[in-house]
Amino acid sequence: MTAVDRLESGDHACLTFSETEERLDLLAAFVTAGIQQGERILCFTDALSVDALHHDLRLRGVPAEEEIRPAGDLWSSGASPDASIMVRRLAAERDRSPRGLRVTLDMCWAARPQAGAEQLLVFENEVAKLFADSGITAICEYDREAFDSVTLAYASRTHPRTVTATVYHEDATLRICRQHVPPGVRVAGELDGGGAGALRDALAEAVRLDPDVHLNLGHLRSLDDDAAAVIVRAASGLPRNRHMIVVSDRRTGRALRLAGAHGVPNLRLLEKSL
Template identity: 50%
Template structure:
């Protein structure tokens, strides 16, 4: 069974699976993975399907990743799954594995300290492609033996069925999970890597909360700062609510 880790706990040679529901949470984790690889001087490749390469570059830049400069220097490459040079004619397991193997060999020959791959696996969710997914994951496993390749395969829960997601989890050494500080059906607060802080996926970010508090500190129910690594206040006796100028719940630290 795969070990569950946060994205900053990955090591060279790890083959990790990321299953996600919230696209922003996924992009935050991918941005941290890419930024760490660039910082280490590694070659970084992103296969993107749900977003175009230009859209992904913009998302990375918005998350404080120097994507444009890295693309210009050749350290970072963003491929649409169907446009990668080795997968002309459509993504297949053999073509994808061959491309990654070639990039891994090229990085080693140039003295680059490793290759990172972030793969959006939505291409395998199309009709007749699921068998390619199984082949890809099995064949790709042999590329991780020398520790020069680190990869995250991303699976959208709205694209893949439960059986496929279970296979994906079993086919990887590790699974990536966001660090959640508070997780209930009503509210989820998790660590945001880029920029550093906390986020409530799909609703509010810490910067939004902080700006609301500065504009109306007397009316805003709770606040947190954009540099904190945990929620500044989560009541153990009262359920936290989505920030609102009319929220009756108040932070116990501010009471009185």
């Protein structure tokens, strides 16, 4: 497994995701790294519109230096996906990118009935040949909700690299993972005393790595007293020049205030209609 912002020219990576926010975070980190290296950035989108992906990257602080196109541009408008055409067009884009090409590919096109399972097999096998001479770096994005387990396993095997968010805890009711942009921690589901230890570890790592700690609770359905106390204690332990910025809905914000958040100057609570 490779950190998304450490992929280098010639890397061909698989990104599987179950949360759109997690996927967008990783894409933002990947695109930003390419911009910093002076590469040409080309994003092919399918599940999201061109305008929606452009908007989401701007929200994550990515400079508007990438090209975003519908995935259908890789074969031709109105036609069924053709893997051979797609690979040839990617090769042409690489050849006209002297400073290197960085590509994101939304693979949802392969889940359509008209695509045919054989097109995905052909694409992933043929596109791998483009990376032999370097000059191109790519992430293929697979939504776990759109593909069956056999296809996801095949996708993982055919990519030399795999990228994903660091996951501190995941079960049927709770997921705690690393957030790339802005750097910090994202929590989704139901957070109670059973998940407090994993949350404590995640926040401790964020304190070590990040100037300010961003805690995204936007997809949290419930927060109990013990877990709220972990958040407040972590914020209160920060030095004066550092802050914890917590994004939540009003219900979660109320639980944090009851746990003492209002008395911690290092904790900034941003309540939004999420």
